[in-house]
Amino acid sequence: MQSISGSITGSHPVPEERxxxxxxxxxxxxxxxxxxxxAAIGLATVHSASSEMLVDYFPRQxxxxxxxxxxxxxxxxxxxxxxxxxxxxLYGLGIASLIAVLAFGVVHGGAANWxxxxxxxxxxxxxxxxxxxxxxxRYLAGLNLRVLEFRxxxxxxxxxxxxxxxxxVEPDMGGAAMxxxxxxxxxxxxxxxxxxxxxxxxxxxxxxxxxxxxxxKGYQRQRVLxxxxxxxxxxxxxxxxxxxxxxxxxxxxxxxxxxxxxxxQLRFLxxxxxxxxxxxxxxxxxxxxxxxxxxxxxxxxxxxxxIAIRARDRAGIILVVGLISITCFxxxxxxxxxxxxxxxxxxxxxxxxxxxxxxxxxxxSLGIILGVDIRRYVNR
Amino acid sequence: MxxxxxHRDDLVSRVRVLTAVVTGxxxxxxxxxxxxxxxxxDYYRELAENNRLRKLPIKAPRGLIFDRKGRLLVENVxxxxxxxxxxxxxxxDHSLWYAxxxxxxxxxxxxxxxxxxxxxxxxxxxxxxENLSLSEVARFGVEGFEYPEFEVEVQxxxxxxxxEQTAHILGYLGEPSLDEIAxxxxxxxxxxxxGKKGIEQTYDAQxxxxxxxxxxxxxxxGELLEEYKSIPAVPGKNLTLSIDLDLQQEAARWLDxxxxxxxxxxxxxxxxxxxxxxSAPAFNPNLFARRLQQSDWQALIDDPNHPLQNRxxxxxxxxxxxxxxxxxxxxxxxxxxxxxxxxxxxxxxxxYGRPFRCWKKGGHGTVDAHxxxxxxxxIYFYTxxxxxxxxxxxRYSRLFGLGSATGIDIQGxxxxxxxxxxxxQKVRKQPWYPGETISxxxxxxxxxxxxxxxxxxxxxxxxxxxxxxxxxxxxARLPPPEHVAFDEDALRTVRxxxxxxxxxxxxxxxxxxxxxxxxxxxxxxxxxxxxxxxxTEEHNLPxxxxxxxxxxxxxxxxxxxxxxxxxxxxxxxxxRVAAPIAQALYAKYFGIDNxxxxxx
Numbered sequence: 006m007q008s009i010s011g012s013i014t015g016s017h018p019v020p021e022e023r024x025x026x027x028x029x030x031x032x033x034x035x036x037x038x039x040x041x042x043x044a045a046i047g048l049a050t051v052h053s054a055s056s057e058m059l060v061d062y063f064p065r066q067x068x069x070x071x072x073x074x075x076x077x078x079x080x081x082x083x084x085x086x087x088x089x090x091x092x093x094x095l096y097g098l099g100i101a102s103l104i105a106v107l108a109f110g111v112v113h114g115g116a117a118n119w120x121x122x123x124x125x126x127x128x129x130x131x132x133x134x135x136x137x138x139x140x141x142x143r144y145l146a147g148l149n150l151r152v153l154e155f156r157x158x159x160x161x162x163x164x165x166x167x168x169x170x171x172x173x174v175e176p177d178m179g180g181a182a183m184x185x186x187x188x189x190x191x192x193x194x195x196x197x198x199x200x201x202x203x204x205x206x207x208x209x210x211x212x213x214x215x216x217x218x219x220x221x222k223g224y225q226r227q228r229v230l231x232x233x234x235x236x237x238x239x240x241x242x243x244x245x246x247x248x249x250x251x252x253x254x255x256x257x258x259x260x261x262x263x264x265x266x267x268x269x270q271l272r273f274l275x276x277x278x279x280x281x282x283x284x285x286x287x288x289x290x291x292x293x294x295x296x297x298x299x300x301x302x303x304x305x306x307x308x309x310x311x312i313a314i315r316a317r318d319r320a321g322i323i324l325v326v327g328l329i330s331i332t333c334f335x336x337x338x339x340x341x342x343x344x345x346x347x348x349x350x351x352x353x354x355x356x357x358x359x360x361x362x363x364x365x366x367x368x369x370s371l372g373i374i375l376g377v378d379i380r381r382y383v384n385r
Numbered sequence: 386m387x388x389x390x391x392h393r394d395d396l397v398s399r400v401r402v403l404t405a406v407v408t409g410x411x412x413x414x415x416x417x418x419x420x421x422x423x424x425x426x427d428y429y430r431e432l433a434e435n436n437r438l439r440k441l442p443i444k445a446p447r448g449l450i451f452d453r454k455g456r457l458l459v460e461n462v463x464x465x466x467x468x469x470x471x472x473x474x475x476x477x478d479h480s481l482w483y484a485x486x487x488x489x490x491x492x493x494x495x496x497x498x499x500x501x502x503x504x505x506x507x508x509x510x511x512x513x514x515e516n517l518s519l520s521e522v523a524r525f526g527v528e529g530f531e532y533p534e535f536e537v538e539v540q541x542x543x544x545x546x547x548x549e550q551t552a553h554i555l556g557y558l559g560e561p562s563l564d565e566i567a568x569x570x571x572x573x574x575x576x577x578x579x580g581k582k583g584i585e586q587t588y589d590a591q592x593x594x595x596x597x598x599x600x601x602x603x604x605x606x607g608e609l610l611e612e613y614k615s616i617p618a619v620p621g622k623n624l625t626l627s628i629d630l631d632l633q634q635e636a637a638r639w640l641d642x643x644x645x646x647x648x649x650x651x652x653x654x655x656x657x658x659x660x661x662x663x664s665a666p667a668f669n670p671n672l673f674a675r676r677l678q679q680s681d682w683q684a685l686i687d688d689p690n691h692p693l694q695n696r697x698x699x700x701x702x703x704x705x706x707x708x709x710x711x712x713x714x715x716x717x718x719x720x721x722x723x724x725x726x727x728x729x730x731x732x733x734x735x736x737y738g739r740p741f742r743c744w745k746k747g748g749h750g751t752v753d754a755h756x757x758x759x760x761x762x763x764i765y766f767y768t769x770x771x772x773x774x775x776x777x778x779x780r781y782s783r784l785f786g787l788g789s790a791t792g793i794d795i796q797g798x799x800x801x802x803x804x805x806x807x808x809x810q811k812v813r814k815q816p817w818y819p820g821e822t823i824s825x826x827x828x829x830x831x832x833x834x835x836x837x838x839x840x841x842x843x844x845x846x847x848x849x850x851x852x853x854x855x856x857x858x859x860x861a862r863l864p865p866p867e868h869v870a871f872d873e874d875a876l877r878t879v880r881x882x883x884x885x886x887x888x889x890x891x892x893x894x895x896x897x898x899x900x901x902x903x904x905x906x907x908x909x910x911x912x913x914x915x916x917x918x919x920x921t922e923e924h925n926l927p928x929x930x931x932x933x934x935x936x937x938x939x940x941x942x943x944x945x946x947x948x949x950x951x952x953x954x955x956x957x958x959x960x961r962v963a964a965p966i967a968q969a970l971y972a973k974y975f976g977i978d979n980x981x982x983x984x985x
Contacts, residue, residue, distance in 0.1 A: 149392075194400055250421060250429065251432045251433050253418065253421050254428065254429025255426070255429040255432065257423065257430065258423060258426070267434075267602075271436070271602070273604075273605040292418055292419060292422040299414065306407055314400055322400065337407065341417070344417040344418055344421055345417075346414070
C-alpha cells in the first residue's frame with residue numbers, strides 16, 4: 006500500500022497523510038464486514054418478524070443501526086487509553102443510572118430496567134456494562150502480574166458485583182447474568198489459578214442454588230423447570246421453548262422462504278423480533294441460514310480475538326477480551342436458547358435482535374475494539 | 386521490552402484457548418441446529434402444520450326417510466351446542482359465571498361439567514351445554530368478542546315427526562360403542578351418531594353419507610385466516626319405506642293408551658312390503674336424538690311393559706287358534722283328512738286317557754274342514770293332530786316359516802319355536818309326551834311365534850304358497866320368493882274357512898271384523914295365560930292374567946292385497962279385541978268408513 010501510494014505520489018510522499026491512511030487501512034476487514042452483514046441480516050429478519058405486528062420494527066431498527074454506526078465512528082476515534090482514564094467516571098455514572106432506574110424506572114415486562122429521559126427510553130444496564138468493562142480493564146491492566154493475587158481477584162469481583170446486583174434486583178436476571186462473562190473472560194485472560202477457578206465454580210454452584218431458593222420469582226423458576234420438560238405443558242410456560250423448536254425444526258435445510266415462516270407469520274413465536282429473531286431466521290432460511298449467521302459470528306469473534314492478540318498493550322488485550330466476552334455470551338446463550346439447550350431468558354442476539362440500547366451498545370463495543378486495533382502501532 | 390514485562394505471551398495463549406473454547410461451543414450449537422432442523426425436521430414440520438392447520442369436520446346431512454307416499458317421517462333439524470376452548474379463557478371462573486348467566490343455570494353445575502373434562506387437552510373445545518335456544522345462540526354470538534373461548538356449534542339432530550308411532554320401525558341414533566368403532570374401520574369416530582336400532586341401524590351406511598372436512602389456516606389466537614383445502618361432505622341417501630303412514634298411525638292409535646300392549650303388522654302378501662308395523666308401548670325416539678338423560682333412560686328400562694322391545698319381532702307367543710291354519714293346510718296336503726272328512730264335537734274328547742275340551746262347552750256337533758276353521762273347533766284339530774303326529778306338524782310349521790327368522794330388514798328378530806321330539810330331548814332334556822301333540826294342535830304348548838311370523842304365515846296362505854320376505858323398504862330388490870308346494874285345494878279350503886270366520890253367521894269373528902264391500906278372511910286366537918279353573922269374568926281379572934288375543938287376516942279374500950295381523954297382550958278374546966283393530970286397518974286401506982274409532 007505504501008509502495009503503491011508512493012509510486013502514485015512520486016518520490017515525494019506527503020508526511021501528513023501517512024497516519025490517516027495507516028489508520029483506515031489498519032481497520033480489521035473481517036470484524037467490520039461480519040458486523041455489517043449481521044446487522045443487514047438482522048434488519049431483514051426484523052422486518053419479516055414484525056410484519057404481522059402492529060408496527061414494522063424495520064425502520065426503527067434501521068435508525069438504531071444508523072445511530073450505532075455514528076457511535077461506532079466516535080468510539081473508534083477516541084483513544085481507548087482516554088476511555089480507560091475516564092472509566093472511573095463512566096463506572097460511577099453507570100452505577101448512578103442503575104440506582105436511578107430502581108428509583109424512577111419504567112416497568113417493561115415485569116422488570117423495571119428502563120430509564121426515561123424525555124421521550125427517550127434506554128436501558129442503563131447496557132451502558133453500565135460497557136463502563137464496568139472499561140473500569141475493570143483499567144484495574145486489571147494496572148496489575149502487571151503473571152497470576153493475579155486473591156485480593157486482586159476479590160476487588161475485580163466487587164467491581165462487577167455492584168452493578169450486577171443492582172441489575173438483578175430490578176429484577177433482570179438476564180441482564181445481570183451478562184456481567185458474569187465479562188468478569189470471567191477478563192479474569193481468565195488477566196491470569197487466575199486453576200485452584201481458584203475450581204473454588205469459584207463450587208462457590209457459584211452454592212450461589213446458584215441460593216438464588217434459586219431465595220432470589221427467583223415464581224415465574225422465573227417455572228421457566229427453568231419448563232425448560233427441563235417443555236412437552237408436559239404445551240400451552241403453559243413451555244409454550245415458548247416448544248414454539249421456538251417447532252419454528253427452527255420445521256425450517257429444515259432450506260427454510261420456508263423469506264416472510265413465509267408459518268410459526269412467525271401466524272404469531273406462534275413469542276418475542277420474535279427480539280429474543281427469538283434467530284428462530285425466525287432458522288424457520289425462513291433453514292439450516293443454511295443458521296450456519297451463515299453462526300459463521301459470521303465465528304468470524305466476528307475470531308477477528309476480535311486476533312485484535313486482542315495483536316493489541317499494543319495489556320490494557321488493550323484485556324479490554325477487547327472483556328467486550329468480546331459479552332458478545333460471545335450473548336451469541337452462545339441466545340442460539341442455545343432458541344434451539345432449546347438452555348432456559349429462556351431475555352438475552353438478545355447481537356446485531357440481529359431489535360432494540361435501541363442493545364444495538365447502540367454493540368456498535369460502541371465494536372468501535373472500541375476497532376479503536377484498540379488501529380492504535381496497535383501508535384506509540385503513546 | 387515492554388511486552389515481556391506485561392507477560393504478553395501468557396495473555397495471548399489464554400486468548401487463543403478462550404477463542405478455541407468459544408468456537409467449540411459454537412460448533413456444538415450448530416450441531417444442535419443440524420439435529421433439530423435436519424434429523425428432526427420432518428417431525429417439527431408436522432408440528433408446524435398442526436399448529437397452523439385446523440381441521441373442521443363438515444358433517445354429512447343424514448338421509449331423510451319417507452313413507453311409501455312420500456310423506457316425511459324423519460328430518461334433520463339444527464341444534465346448537467355450546468363449546469368452550471379452555472386455553473383461550475382469561476379466567477375460567479369468569480367465563481363460567483358469564484355462561485351460567487346466559488343459560489340460566491347454576492355456576493356449580495357448569496363447573497361440574499368442566500370437571501369431567503380434566504383429562505382432555507385444554508386447547509380442545511369441550512361441550513358445555515346442548516340445545517341452546519336461538520336467543521342464547523345470539524348472545525354468545527354478539528358477546529363472542531369479549532369471550533372468545535365460547536363457540537356455538539351447529540349440529541343436525543334427528544326429528545322423528547311421529548314419535549312413538551314409528552319408533553320401532555325407524556329406531557334411533559346413538560354414539561357408537563368401542564366395538565362398533567373398531568368394526569367400522571374408520572367409518573365412525575367417537576362422538577358420531579350412528580343408527581342403533583331399526584331402519585336407522587340397518588341402512589346406516591346409506592343414510593349417513595360421508596363426512597367432509599375443511600382444513601383452514603389459523604394463527605396463534607385460533608383466528609381463521611384462509612381455507613387450505615376442503616373436501617365436501619357427501620349427503621346421505623334418502624330412503625322411502627313401504628310403510629303407509631295412514632295405516633301405521635291408525636294401528637298406533639288403536640294400541641295407544643294404558644294397558645294397551647301388543648303389535649300390529651300390515652303386509653302386502655304379494656311382495657312382502659310392510660305397510661304398518663306397530664309395537665306398543667313405544668318410546669319417544671326424539672329423546673335419543675340428544676344425549677339421553679339418565680332419568681329418561683331409567684324410566685324406559687324400568688317400565689314393566691318394556692317399551693324398547695319391538696313386540697312384532699322380538700317377543701314370541703303361543704299362536705293359539707291361529708295355528709289351526711297351519712294344521713288344516715298340513716292335514717289336507719298330507720291327505721290325512723280330506724275336505725269332507727267330518728269329526729263329531731261334543732265339547733270334550735279323551736286322548737291318551739285324558740279329556741281335552743273344546744272351547745265351546747256344548748260342542749260344535751259335526752264339523753268338516755270348512756266349519757272347523759270357521760268355528761275354530763278344537764276337537765277337530767285334536768283329532769287331526771293326533772292322526773298327523775308331531776313330526777309332520779313341525780315340518781309344516783317350518784314350511785310356513787315358523788321357527789326361523791323371516792328376514793325382515795331390522796335387527797333383533799326372534800326365531801320362535803317349533804317343538805318336536807328332537808327339540809324336546811335337546812332343549813328340555815325330556816321325552817316328547819303324546820298329549821303335547823294334542824295341545825300343539827290348537828296352538829298351545831311349546832309352539833311360539835312372533836306376530837311378524839304370524840303375518841308371514843297368513844301371507845303364504847293368502848298368496849298361494851309364496852314365502853315372501855317381509856321388508857320395510859319400498860321397491861326393494863329381492864330374489865323371487867321361495868314357493869312352498871302346498872296342495873292348492875288345501876289352501877283354497879283353508880281360505881274358504883277363513884272367509885267363513887268373518888263373513889258367515891256363526892264365524893268366530895262374524896260380528897267384529899266384517900266390513901261391507903270388502904271380503905275379509907281371518908282367524909282369531911285366544912291364548913290362555915292362566916288355567917281355566919282359576920278363571921272368573923274377564924274384566925275382573927288383573928291385567929297380567931288376562932288372555933292374549935290374536936287376529937290374523939287378509940283381504941280381499943279372492944285377490945289378497947293386504948295381510949293384517951294383530952296381537953294384543955292380555956287383550957282378552959281374539960275376536961272381540963284384536964279383530965276390530967284389523968277391521969279398522971282394512972277400512973282405512975280400502976277407504977271404507979266403518980264409523981269406528983279406537984276406544985279410549
